[in-house]
Amino acid sequence: MSRIAFIGLGNMGLPMARNLLKAGHTVVGFDLAPQSLAALAEAGGVIAGSVGDAASGAEVVVTMLPAGRHVRGVYEDAGNVFDTAAPAALLIDSSTIDVDSARAVAAAAAARGFAMVDAPVSGGTGGAAAGTLTFMVGGSDEAMERARPYLSQMGKTVVHTGGPGTGQAAKICNNMILGISMIAVSEAFALADKLGLDRQKLFDVSSTSSGQCWSLTTYCPVPGPVPTSPANRDYAPGFAVDMMLKDLKLAQAAAASSGAATPLGASAAALYALFAAAGNGHLDFSAIVKMLGGS
Numbered sequence: 557m558s559r560i561a562f563i564g565l566g567n568m569g570l571p572m573a574r575n576l577l578k579a580g581h582t583v584v585g586f587d588l589a590p591q592s593l594a595a596l597a598e599a600g601g602v603i604a605g606s607v608g609d610a611a612s613g614a615e616v617v618v619t620m621l622p623a624g625r626h627v628r629g630v631y632e633d634a635g636n637v638f639d640t641a642a643p644a645a646l647l648i649d650s651s652t653i654d655v656d657s658a659r660a661v662a663a664a665a666a667a668r669g670f671a672m673v674d675a676p677v678s679g680g681t682g683g684a685a686a687g688t689l690t691f692m693v694g695g696s697d698e699a700m701e702r703a704r705p706y707l708s709q710m711g712k713t714v715v716h717t718g719g720p721g722t723g724q725a726a727k728i729c730n731n732m733i734l735g736i737s738m739i740a741v742s743e744a745f746a747l748a749d750k751l752g753l754d755r756q757k758l759f760d761v762s763s764t765s766s767g768q769c770w771s772l773t774t775y776c777p778v779p780g781p782v783p784t785s786p787a788n789r790d791y792a793p794g795f796a797v798d799m800m801l802k803d804l805k806l807a808q809a810a811a812a813s814s815g816a817a818t819p820l821g822a823s824a825a826a827l828y829a830l831f832a833a834a835g836n837g838h839l840d841f842s843a844i845v846k847m848l849g850g851s
């Protein structure tokens with residue numbers, strides 16, 4: 557069993573840390589929010605007073621933080637992870653952050669002799685609690701194999717996506733598909749309404765035809781055809797508009813810095829930004845159908 561530092565005990569980090577505790581590890585946690593620390597202690601974890609205290613002597617460090625600037629600070633700032641973790645410790649960043657920051661932190665880690673992977677997740681808070689997350693893992697073969705047992709204790713599927721940064725790349729490419737496809741499905745329902753085509757009939761046709769996709773068959777944005785989709789519970793998330801917008805912005809930043817053409821990704825980011833600015837950031841992202849006239 558290992559001594560694991562877990563930094564960032566929010567909606568995702570806390571249930572992930574609980575699963576590491578259940579697997580028998582010693583988890584020393586730190587978060588800026590006192591209530592998160594109290595919840596970790598209740599689950600049997602050890603509370604640290606700072607990032608440096610948590611990481612001090614840790615064999616494994618897991619971070620689950622909001623954005624690239626937080627990740628860089630937690631690893632690189634004086635007295636933090638790079639200064640305090642055990643020599644050759646394994647570092648796992650599971651936050652969803654920009655590819656450039658992920659690669660910069662991984663390079664700085666390697667220069668100091670640490671093995672590091674970027675391992676963002678899909679599966680949401682439900683998957684974090686149930687231990688069924690999917691991890692997309694960027695890093696060397698060796699770092700991947702060291703990380704695998706810990707990731708398997710927090711998730712069900714672990715995919716090695718390539719070198720440093722490719723975990724983040726996989727995450728934002730996937731979510732760009734999702735953001736665009738949800739808009740496409742929503743537009744189709746809006747058009748069907750105008751044409752007098754019953755929604756259930758469109759679903760019956762498209763779910764078994766070439767329009768079939770996850771946004772239609774699992775997460776249908778209009779109430780009715782898929783009873784478990786958020787449309788049937790007033791668009792309570794699920795996966796919030798603000799989260800989708802964050803990932804679409806990361807995809808746009810990556811497209812700009814790599815020179816990729818992503819015109820539909822750009823349009824999706826603009827539409828979600830408009831929808832969020834109108835006060836809908838807390839709703840499930842499938843609520844975008846309302847702005848497109850289909851609900």
Ligand code: NAD
Nearest residue numbers: 564565566567568569587588589620621622651652680681
């Ligand atoms: P959250 O805001 O609930 O948790 C982030 C935590 O980090 C907070 O508790 C905050 O206090 C803490 N934090 C910030 N700066 C810190 C610092 N310097 N030191 C210590 N703690 C610090 O967010 P979340 O929903 O848990 O998401 C975390 C990451 O996972 C994000 O990158 C998000 O995009 C990604 N993600 C979230 C979901 C989801 O459904 N919530 C799904 C997939 C991926």
